[in-house]
């Protein structure tokens with residue numbers, strides 16, 4: 001039990017600390033015994049939790065027992081090797097250690113002096129990552145929590161760059177402001193919409209540019225994605241750049257998912273053109289084995305980010321401020337977590353080559369799965385597979401449907417297959433719509449995923465297809 005004042009004793013901390021590390025090792029060793037998708041109904045967990053907080057402290061042993069009894073069954077296990085939904089991601093042992101230490105240090109990385117280690121390690125580790133993905137040294141990095149927030153900051157810097165005194169005078173009630181436009185492909189992530197909403201540009205500012213048959217932006221506009229969310233398609237950045245330059249526009253590249261693949265030497269070309277981009281976002285918490293959260297914004301105009309956000313009240317003034325970098329000058333937040341530590345530990349533990357080998361293997365597994373789809377007469381590919389995301393659907397041959405009836409039948413069938421697989425608890429897939437057709441997405445990004453897991457989900461999918469086809473007969 002907690003002492004009357006002060007924290008847990010060192011002896012108890014040591015005891016439970018060891019126990020929790022053992023628990024985590026066990027969790028990873030046996031994670032495949034757990035259903036990937038939480039098999040509970042909405043409200044199930046809440047119904048089992050007391051509605052009021054405890055008056056007296058409880059024992060750590062009782063709390064940990066409830067983690068097993070209540071929390072674990074209510075988890076969707078993102079660390080499960082058969083998690084193939086959305087963008088599959090994963091934590092890793094060095095990343096967990098980094099989080100643990102960071103929680104112990106509990107640094108608020110706002111000014112250099114409140115967090116010299118965090119501030120300087122962030123600069124160094126982001127420069128390592130910049131080199132690993134082959135970006136030019138003109139880009140400086142800054143860590144935020146998510147890509148949504150990184151992109152929002154990029155839009156804010158771009159807005160500062162239009163020299164319309166928006167920081168000072170705002171946007172509302174002004175008749176002297178033109179409509180500020182943001183162009184994005186119609187496959188761009190919804191975080192761009194949210195950034196625009198947050199910054200008060202208004203949704204009407206956003207022009208969604210249509211895509212070609214491979215879901216890449218038609219080259220007549222300016223914001224780009226390398227690795228879109230629905231299909232992981234790559235916008236033709238080198239062709240977009242000159243148009244942006246001609247109109248003095250800011251080019252922000254959303255490489256939140258796929259940017260990590262550029263650490264693989266033979267995949268570096270995916271960021272071609274980005275040497276002329278104004279900013280680029282990449283999420284190590286997506287495909288660089290970094291526990292959530294850690295998103296990196298690379299920006300060529302840190303001065304504009306600073307102009308948009310730096311605000312130093314008297315109580316934050318320091319003698320060294322002119323010569324050091326302070327994270328809080330470049331964003332909405334004052335205090336920032338010490339996230340660089342986990343990324344530093346991950347890059348050091350696996351090395352550039354080790355990280356690249358894992359991403360390369362994920363891409364190989366995705367190609368293997370895609371080859372099964374292509375060879376089958378009952379399934380079809382719905383988009384190319386440039387990375388480790390496969391977009392496909394079942395399309396069993398059926399006699400003479402009308403086009404409309406077939407479209408509906410296939411949507412219903414594929415949705416049922418997906419829910420059927422997910423209900424087994426053995427794998428978890430998600431979906432999107434491509435050209436209005438329900439499309440299954442298999443995303444491979446977990447550090448523990450092997451060929452065995454990919455073969456298993458293929459079998460599960462075929463099993464569901466057989467079940468549903470025989471039920472329909």
Ligand code: PLP
Nearest residue numbers: 146147148189191228229256257
């Ligand atoms: N951009 C792209 C291309 C994405 O795929 C995603 C999420 O999947 C995001 C942005 C948003 O990421 P975050 O959750 O870090 O805000």
